[in-house]
Amino acid sequence: MSEISRNNVSGGGQPGRIGIGLELDDIHLKILEVLRENGRISVAALAERVGISRANAYTRFEALRADGAIKRFTAEIDHVRAGLGITALIFVTVRQQMWKQFRAELARMPEVEYCAITTGQHDAMIQVRVSDVAEVHTMVTDRLANIPAVKATETVFILDEVLRRPYVLPSDRDQARHPRRPAQETQGDVPLGKMRFVGAAEGRAALRKDG
Amino acid sequence: MSEISRNNVSGGGQPGRIGIGLELDDIHLKILEVLRENGRISVAALAERVGISRANAYTRFEALRADGAIKRFTAEIDHVRAGLGITALIFVTVRQQMWKQFRAELARMPEVEYCAITTGQHDAMIQVRVSDVAEVHTMVTDRLANIPAVKATETVFILDEVLRRPYVLPSDRDQARHPRRPAQETQGDVPLGKMRFVGAAEGRAALRKDG
DNA sequence: GTTGAAATTAGTACGAA
DNA sequence: TTCGTACTAATTTCAAC
DSSP, rough: OSSSSOOTTTSSOOOOOSSSSSSOOOOHHHHHHHHOOOOOHHHHHHHHTTTHHHHHHHHHHHHHHHSEEEEEEEEEEEETTOOOOOEEEEEEEEEOOOHHHHHHHTTOTTTEEEEEEEEESEEEEEEEEEESSHHHHIIIIIIIITTTTTEEEEEEEEEEEEESSOOOGGGGGGGOOOOOOOOOGGGGGOOOEEEEEEEEEEEEEEGGTTT | OSOOOOOOOOOOOOOOOSOOOOOOHHHHEEEEEHHHHHHHHHHHHHHHTTTSSSHHHHHHHHHHHHSEEEEEEEEETTTTTOOOOOEEEEEEEEOOTOOOHHHHHHHHHHTEEEEEEESSSSEEEEEEESSSSHHHHHIIIIIIIIIITTEEEEEEEEEEEEESSSOOGGGGGGGSSOOOOOOGGGGGGGTTTTTEEEOOOOOGGGTTOOO
């Protein structure tokens, strides 16, 4: 099991539970919206901003937490200030049937901030934060390459992080200047040859089962 | 200027300030460590966990906030529960001299959670969260491809998010099972041909200046 | 940098709408 | 369900050490 929720399974709560435990209404979403911007706001202030009573705010707040819709509260830290000025992305090709090992090794690498399994040319992307470029090299050549599950890696450096939203919510979509149009309406004005979608490699169908 | 801190410039605070404003000692780092796990902990409880007095904790807490070492507090939301079950990475090739436009357009796309400028084959990577796969297609073909700054895109889907650490800190490194070794020691036992580093494309040196 | 006491605020319980 | 209120516990502020 992943450390964070899978795309088709409820994140927290009871292991065997199927389906959604809590129907999120507009007020729930509004609460999430506020909490995402200010994770330390008091429930009293939250109630006022959302326009509900204090008691109701406590009930909903606890429900969102218990349900797993809110996974945790965290402080966003300036990694440069914290001494980790170098960020890199490492794209990893993983040997089939060895995902479990790969995941176990990942858990022992504290410089890894994020890891996702992807379609396309590579199998996984990991993001690491270290204090100097040499450490990236050490990480890749010494640590990652020595994992039998790792077949190949490709590393790029992050030069600048342009945008990081606290967490995207469905309600954000309504604030967009260009609201979503159905796909068929867009066929006429799409510049050709600009984009490319990369599906899963061969044999990847069984990927999620052996993790 | 980026929405979040650049790799070589202090994030918050006064715009013209050069250098670090606050020397982070072990206690500062320990505070960050606690807040990263529990962003809603009271300063009183924080003081106890770190082993300092409350007044000291308040002083340091405020200093970290004012200095920008703590950028903000946020709730981590289960995007699946929130109705955004599809996550994709879009690698974008950007026309030189058009970074400003690209960034401006990004700010108007609420489904974009993260955007980083990278070395390697592409210029930028953006992560989007939407409710169904068709929306990814719409986003790429309708919105992104219509931006003149966008030369080409390549899209992959995220099948599973294996790991997301709240934010990596230097102190994490000491907890690793395999402490970092100098690079020269590793030359003997590195499997050959496994890894590849991808540097910046030609003309990318000026990349960060025209943003 | 620490402790303690006052003022404020947060969290809980419960009855009514 | 949600709201309003009263009650209890905890936190923050501020002062003296």
